[in-house]
Amino acid sequence: MSEIDIPEDHPRYQSLLTRHRIEEGVENGITSKQGLIAEGRGEAFDYLLGERTIESADRAERTAAAYLLRAEHPVLSVNGNVAALVPREIIELATVVNAEIEINLFNRTPERMDAIEAHLHSHGAAAVKGRTADGRIPGLSHERAKVDADGIGSADVVLVPLEDGDRAEALAAMGKIELVIDLNPLSRSAQHATVPIIDNILRAVPNIAAHAKDLADASDAELTDIIDAFDSSEALTAAEDAIRTGRLS
Numbered sequence: 001m002s003e004i005d006i007p008e009d010h011p012r013y014q015s016l017l018t019r020h021r022i023e024e025g026v027e028n029g030i031t032s033k034q035g036l037i038a039e040g041r042g043e044a045f046d047y048l049l050g051e052r053t054i055e056s057a058d059r060a061e062r063t064a065a066a067y068l069l070r071a072e073h074p075v076l077s078v079n080g081n082v083a084a085l086v087p088r089e090i091i092e093l094a095t096v097v098n099a100e101i102e103i104n105l106f107n108r109t110p111e112r113m114d115a116i117e118a119h120l121h122s123h124g125a126a127a128v129k130g131r132t133a134d135g136r137i138p139g140l141s142h143e144r145a146k147v148d149a150d151g152i153g154s155a156d157v158v159l160v161p162l163e164d165g166d167r168a169e170a171l172a173a174m175g176k177i178e179l180v181i182d183l184n185p186l187s188r189s190a191q192h193a194t195v196p197i198i199d200n201i202l203r204a205v206p207n208i209a210a211h212a213k214d215l216a217d218a219s220d221a222e223l224t225d226i227i228d229a230f231d232s233s234e235a236l237t238a239a240e241d242a243i244r245t246g247r248l249s
């Protein structure tokens with residue numbers, strides 16, 4: 001089934017599209033089989049959130065845009081699920097906020113690194129980091145700790161979508177400003193984020209880019225005001241409330 005076979009007015013369009021892209025990602029060696037399971041967990045939370053961007057997530061996305069625009073060295077971390085789901089959108093965001101893209105895999109194999117790099121290049125990415133792997137995230141075992149020293153290793157702001165909780169926690173412990181996209185407000189990744197973005201990556205990445213375009217001419221003081229007004233625990237609570245009550249706050 002190709003993407004055009006899914007009718008856009010189908011009530012579960014996004015969910016079917018997501019499943020299709022992840023399945024294709026696995027077939028092309030981009031996404032790991034464990035990535036399928038991670039997608040299932042995300043989908044359950046998206047269902048509970050009404051499969052839409054709640055107001056507090058939109059605020060988190062605007063705050064993430066402000067952080068990325070104000071950053072000295074922003075990096076967007078890409079794993080197998082991210083590459084399969086939003087390759088074009090992540091490249092567009094990197095262009096808008098002038099960030100680097102780094103492939104950062106939990107299950108790191110040379111074949112998957114190659115497949116993801118080729119996939120990103122085929123969608124228009126110029127330089128992609130992650131191969132040098134000469135930096136380490138302290139506190140993690142060898143393979144999971146690898147990053148590029150001049151990429152995530154020296155970034156001040158890192159966007160980490162759909163990240164394993166253990167690594168998100170270790171990155172936060174390094175003092176990085178961590179912008180996490182994760183549909184589960186209870187996940188360790190979301191709990192340790194500077195900015196937890198409780199939204200589907202399909203909607204979150206384009207919306208961060210849209211906010212960044214809107215804020216392109218904002219002064220540092222204006223960006224700082226947006227950042228200072230954001231409260232991460234409030235964002236997590238709002239998402240939990242939305243799940244419990246069905247209210248889209």
Ligand code: ATP
Pocket residue numbers: 018037038039040041042043045085162163164165166181182183184186187188189190199200201202
């Ligand atoms: P924890 O962070 O609690 O330790 P984990 O490390 O076991 O959880 P993983 O399954 O490795 O979590 O990470 C995948 C995360 O990504 C899950 O929390 C899931 O909700 C989230 N996720 C999956 N698909 C999407 C998606 N399309 N958009 C946003 N988030 C998603």
